[in-house]
Amino acid sequence: MSTSATRRVCVIGASGKLGRYMVRHALDRGWEVVGVCRERSVPKLADLADRMTIVPGPTNDPEVIRKAAAGCDAVLTVLVPWGVQRYSSGTAQAVLDHAEPGARLVFSCGWHISRDGGDRYPWKFRMMVRVITPLARLARVVDVNDQVEACRRVFASDRRWTVVRGSDLEEGDSQGLPVWSRHVGDPVLASNLTRRVDFALFMVEALDDESLVREAPAIVGRLTPSALSHSAAGTGTEVSAHETEQPGEAS
Numbered sequence: 017m018s019t020s021a022t023r024r025v026c027v028i029g030a031s032g033k034l035g036r037y038m039v040r041h042a043l044d045r046g047w048e049v050v051g052v053c054r055e056r057s058v059p060k061l062a063d064l065a066d067r068m069t070i071v072p073g074p075t076n077d078p079e080v081i082r083k084a085a086a087g088c089d090a091v092l093t094v095l096v097p098w099g100v101q102r103y104s105s106g107t108a109q110a111v112l113d114h115a116e117p118g119a120r121l122v123f124s125c126g127w128h129i130s131r132d133g134g135d136r137y138p139w140k141f142r143m144m145v146r147v148i149t150p151l152a153r154l155a156r157v158v159d160v161n162d163q164v165e166a167c168r169r170v171f172a173s174d175r176r177w178t179v180v181r182g183s184d185l186e187e188g189d190s191q192g193l194p195v196w197s198r199h200v201g202d203p204v205l206a207s208n209l210t211r212r213v214d215f216a217l218f219m220v221e222a223l224d225d226e227s228l229v230r231e232a233p234a235i236v237g238r239l240t241p242s243a244l245s246h247s248a249a250g251t252g253t254e255v256s257a258h259e260t261e262q263p264g265e266a267s
């Protein structure tokens with residue numbers, strides 16, 4: 017395994033908004049980057065193409081993933097809720113099956129994924145998931161349940177995984193590393209907003225954070241009101257960049 021200075025990382029879903037941010041964070045660190053995206057999306061990486069290797073193909077194709085992840089210390093995967101072809105679960109399975117032994121695996125999803133059932137969702141959030149899930153599936157655009165299945169497979173794996181659960185997202189300049197908690201419903205997460213660039217930053221930084229191995233952190237922007245008031249109440253003037261909840265304190 018190489019050191020973080022010489023790391024080779026694979027970004028799966030590299031052409032999307034989150035994927036592109038992850039590619040940039042990795043390149044900024046001087047790492048070698050292999051990106052996977054659908055053939056038709058390769059042009060979306062044109063500005064970065066001379067600084068990375070691009071493997072075109074469906075991310076749920078085991079052969080595509082095997083080729084792209086070969087020799088990589090880490091795999092950063094965007095779990096896509098789009099489509100109804102079991103794209104997300106197929107992608108997760110291909111990564112679990114074909115990443116190098118011992119590789120660090122980090123996956124993205126939303127707050128709606130619950131690892132242990134200990135999350136307490138705001139009623140508006142529950143309502144939205146309840147209404148959108150069947151409608152979107154009916155319209156054949158989004159299959160939220162397939163992302164649930166993808167994460168179930170990751171949680172059951174003995175790989176060195178982290179599943180990062182994103183709040184609502186917005187564009188904008190970085191505010192720094194988001195704060196996190198094990199459970200949605202923790203007051204620190206109440207603002208429910210993270211800059212996409214910082215979601216990507218959290219995923220990339222997670223590669224070097226052993227405390228996040230086999231964790232499913234729910235994140236929120238570090239400069240959001242809820243993160244700041246947690247900081248003021250609990251840890252003095254500075255926002256705690258990482259854990260807001262110690263093992264055993266989970267609600």
Ligand SMILES: NC(=O)c1ccc[n+]([C@@H]2O[C@H](COP(=O)([O-])OP(=O)(O)OC[C@H]3O[C@@H](n4cnc5c(N)ncnc54)[C@H](OP(=O)(O)O)[C@@H]3O)[C@@H](O)[C@H]2O)c1
Nearest residue numbers: 029031032033034054057095096098124125126182183185
């Ligand atoms: N959007 C939010 O508010 C939000 C909130 C919380 C968590 N998240 C999580 O954040 C991650 C990124 O989400 P995002 O909304 O920011 O989108 P994004 O980064 O733009 O990623 C969308 C991805 O979906 C792929 N895609 C689009 N249509 C597809 C299709 N029909 N079949 C297969 N792949 C398709 C895109 O690939 P191409 O480039 O090839 O099109 C791209 O890799 C996801 O894991 C999501 O669950 C999002």
